[in-house]
Amino acid sequence: MLQETCRVIRLERLSADTWHLFLAAPGITARVHAGQFVMAAVGAGYDPLLRRPFSVHFAEGDDLILYFRVVGKGTEMLASLHPGDRLSLLGPLGKGFKLTEGLAILVGGGIGIAPLLLLAKELADGNNPAAAIILAGRTKAEVTPLAASFQPWTKNLIFATDDGSFGIRGRADEAVASLPPMPGAVVYTCGPQPMLRAIAHFCRDHKMKCQVSVESAMACGMGACLGCARPAARPAEGGGYVHVCLDGPVFDAEALPWD
Amino acid sequence: MGLTASPDLTVDIGGLTLKNPVMTASGTFGYAREFAPFMDLSRLGAIIVKGISLKPRPGNPPPRIVEIACGMLNAIGLENVGVERFIADKMPYLRRLDTPVIVNVLGETVEEYGEIARRLSGVPGVAALEVNISCPNVQKGGVAFGSDPAAAAKVTATAKKNCALPVMVKLSPNVTDIAAIAKAVEDAGADSISLINTLLAMAVDINSRRPKLANVMGGLSGPAIKPIAVRMVYQASRAVKIPVIGIGGVTTADDALEFIIAGASAVQLGTASFRDAAAAAKVLDGIDGWLRQQGIASVAGLIGSLRLD
Known part of the structure; x- marks a missing residue:
């Protein structure tokens, strides 16, 4: 640091x-x-x-x-x-994505696409290139400029737009649900909270591992201000919160409550 | 033309001599170790660690912070590991640093202040206590004691009675007469006072019409509050004989010097460390440089040197 x-x-x-x-x-x-x-x-x-x-x-x-x-x-x-x-x-x-064995599915929504490009590269460098990368946004104009940079890292780049102007019409979580079954796949995702919630539920229901990158307002980014607290799924003794800056921003989906 | 010799930066803050007047404010510097990559922590005049309570506290629900023009609001709610884990987990590192460690303490009752003071008294490496009677973000304790001279005096006397350490009392700006509180705390035996804690404040999201903080209100800090802090340090330092420590928006050496001239014996950097993790070291260098440039031999001679003629 x-x-x-x-x-x-x-x-x-x-x-x-x-x-x-x-x-x-x-x-x-x-x-x-x-x-x-x-x-x-x-x-x-x-x-x-x-x-x-x-x-x-x-x-x-x-x-x-x-x-x-x-x-x-x-x-x-x-x-x-x-x-x-x-x-x-x-x-x-912070703690980034943990590269895990198994088919990798990367799912980004809106500006939550940000951390996925470096992840796509690291997965490819580790000889486990992403089995699918889903990039979701509001419109074609928002997502197509990202195609060129993601293309080299996967054979299966999928787009989804809210208005259906490009790729699948619908949200990122709906695009995930439309994928063929991939046993043992790991979903790595970042995006708006409703999207993350839907993907976390989907992965739980389909027994897939899921890592989510979440955002929070924060003042210091390094554990000094404790401003970026978020409720934990299983509160430790004396503390009901995790801190996005130190414990995250990437969490196993099951470490956070989604309901 | 200035002095070639190093200026004397030592200051007395009531039962404790610091090598320089630059400290880090509680709640903005973690348990210090977080900042070790950015500065030599032993250069600091003193380190004041995150407020500690008798039992661990989870803190307030999020959102806990919001930025405003030239400042921020926080309602952390004194999340901390509790005094036992602090002693076991945090003190071993802190006591190895060549700088005094001052522990900020908070209780929900007068008795709790006494208990935590007793627990920390004699713990190796703890140089002093900063008794927090000014946190605006907790239901019980905190500012409830800091807004009433009699209650402030009672907490101070209880902390003093229960430990052999110097006791600094951190005052709230959310009062009408800061001089009365300062005097009450001095009379009750405080070795020094520090001020100001954050100003009670609020921000509203106009689209959702909800408060921006889950706690509704929070404490305002940062450059926005500095003129209020300078004014209150000035008022308090004229009311008491014990050293006064200035807090509130200190970001640069000029800010620190402003507080010292207004009556502070030392300063604490708070929010500034969030923007620049090495801010405290830069303020220290800046004070040293300014003294050399001005040909002033000792920072102590500058304390309260405000000219009113």
């Missing part, structure tokens, strides 16, 4: 509100595993004050890529960076 002053290589606008940010971050890139995150200090002033958490989208060589959606002031500032600008990242943080 380190605080690294990174150089902005370039920004790519992918859709109306989604971006790829390419950074030179040799220190973090050398250490990061799929599913881990960084805290980015956006701007130099006091507003925004806190760093913002982002899953690492991809890392190779010295380069680190973030995939983000503009949702507020901090991400607006991120989207207005220029090549050569500096950005302080704290990371890599």
Whole structure:
């Protein structure tokens, strides 16, 4: 874990509100595993004050890529960076995906697609390339710009859109349910809470292992503020919560309550 | 032109001499070990660890934090491992550091404050207690004691009676007359006071029309509260003879110096450590640099040096 002053290589606008940010971050890139995150200090002033958490989208060589959606002031500032600008990242943080034996199914919804590209690469590097990757979004315009970067890592790239404008019409969890049975498969997923809930239930019902990456507001990203608490499925003695920054952001689905 | 010799950074905070006036505020620095990758922890004037209660506390339901302009609200609810696990699991690391460890303590009753003080007294490596009578985010204890001079005095006297350690009492800004509380705590035997804890605050999501914190209200911290904190440190330091420790939005060396000139013997960094994990070390370097630049030989001479003429 380190605080690294990174150089902005370039920004790519992918859709109306989604971006790829390419950074030179040799220190973090050398250490990061799929599913881990960084805290980015956006701007130099006091507003925004806190760093913002982002899953690492991809890392190779010295380069680190973030995939983000503009949702507020901090991400607006991120989207207005220029090549050569500096950005302080704290990371890599948290527990990422545990690469497990068995067919791998990757399911991302919306900006929750972010951690899956590095995971797809790590699985392929480990000779277990993803049996299927499902990328779900609202519209064709949102998901198609991601096709090229995911294509090399699987033979089965599936799209799902809310409006049916591209791929399967419906949510990511409906796309999972439409897959042929894959005994012993492991589902790795990240996305909005209702989608994660549906996938967790599906996996429980079909006796599939499931790892979910969840998000939370957090101030420090490293276990000092305890702001990112989330109820635990099986509370330990004296504590009913897990912390997304230290215990996650990736959890076994059964470690969290979904009902 | 400045001095070539190193400025004397030592300060007295009431029964305890610190090598410099930079401490880390409770609840913002974990149990210190989290920050070891970013700075030499032994450089700190003192470390104040996350508030400890007699029994473990799970804390409040989420969402627990929300950012606002130049600050944040938190309603963590004093989640902590409890005093026994703190002593067993956290102290072995902390006592190896070459810096005083001050333990922030909280009770739901006056008796609990006494009990936890007794438990920590004599634990190797514990240099002092910071008695928290100012947490706005718990149902019982906390600010319930910090908003009434008589109750604040009772907690202070009980903590003092039950341990041989210096006792710093952390005061709430959510009071009308900070001088009265400060005086009451001093009279009850406090070795020092620290202020301010967070300001009771609230934020609303206009679309859902719900509070942004599950706890409805929370404590405001960060640069947004600094001028209030400086004002209250000024008022408190004029009311008491014991050292006053300034807390509230300290982010830079200039902020720390502002508190010291207003009357603080030392400062605590809180929210700043979230943005920059090495913030405390940078503040320390900045104070040292400023003193050299100004040709000031000792930081102690700067305490309360506010000019009003």
